Amino acid sequence: MDIKELIKDSRCFIFDLDGTLTDSFSAWKRVDLVFMQRRGLPIPKDYFEKMASMTFSEAAEYVRAECGVTDPKDRIIGEWLSLVELEYRNRLELLPGALELLKGLKDKGRGVVLATSCDKRLYLPFLKRNGVLELFDAIVDSGMVSRGKGFPDIYLMSARLAGFKPEDCVVFEDVPLACRGARSAGMLTIGVLGGLSKNEEELRESCDGVISGFLELL
Numbered sequence: 001m002d003i004k005e006l007i008k009d010s011r012c013f014i015f016d017l018d019g020t021l022t023d024s025f026s027a028w029k030r031v032d033l034v035f036m037q038r039r040g041l042p043i044p045k046d047y048f049e050k051m052a053s054m055t056f057s058e059a060a061e062y063v064r065a066e067c068g069v070t071d072p073k074d075r076i077i078g079e080w081l082s083l084v085e086l087e088y089r090n091r092l093e094l095l096p097g098a099l100e101l102l103k104g105l106k107d108k109g110r111g112v113v114l115a116t117s118c119d120k121r122l123y124l125p126f127l128k129r130n131g132v133l134e135l136f137d138a139i140v141d142s143g144m145v146s147r148g149k150g151f152p153d154i155y156l157m158s159a160r161l162a163g164f165k166p167e168d169c170v171v172f173e174d175v176p177l178a179c180r181g182a183r184s185a186g187m188l189t190i191g192v193l194g195g196l197s198k199n200e201e202e203l204r205e206s207c208d209g210v211i212s213g214f215l216e217l218l
Helices: 003-007 025-040 047-052 057-068 073-090 098-107 118-130 152-160 176-183 202-206
Strands: 013-015 112-114 136-140 171-172 186-191 210-211
Touching: 003 186, 003 210, 013 098, 013 152, 025 047, 025 073, 047 057, 057 073, 057 210, 073 202, 098 112, 112 118, 112 152, 118 136, 152 171, 152 176, 171 176, 176 186, 176 202, 202 210
Parallel strands: 013 112, 013 171, 112 136, 171 186, 186 210
Antiparallel strands: none
């Protein structure tokens, strides 16, 4: 399938951050390993993929309910943020082609939105350091909606804040659950391979098309 042809009429482009615009998997993996090792707890199967589509509140509830963590939610979230903040401030970079694509869309007058499960303490320094903060017409994080990315909420808010209808939008995500949430919002959905999802077939089934990276769209 020609992805360029598929998305050529889209007026608003909505991007996930982690695993889509930046490869933050290694950073979060280090954080999760330290977090669980401090408590002497194993990391369950599919832990990373499940966590990727959750809000911080949902993720904290998950580790309390399923992983044996007994700390209060606020303490869990605070520890995660403290551990990972330096990664976003100082180390993480945009994936190849992402900067050029964002600038190109902006120059063409297309809507550009970030829809992320990340906390603003992390994504704001990252976007500023990489020179793309001003390219986004709107930024919606999971703290602004009541449900995680398996639901349409964050994508519908993204379209509304940017001034577009759902059918005008294309969403780029790397996790099948998030792709299904975007599709349920009535939006065209493109899966980005190589992110947090380890199941390429499931990702393809959850999307209208897939790319290996943004260089394909330039």
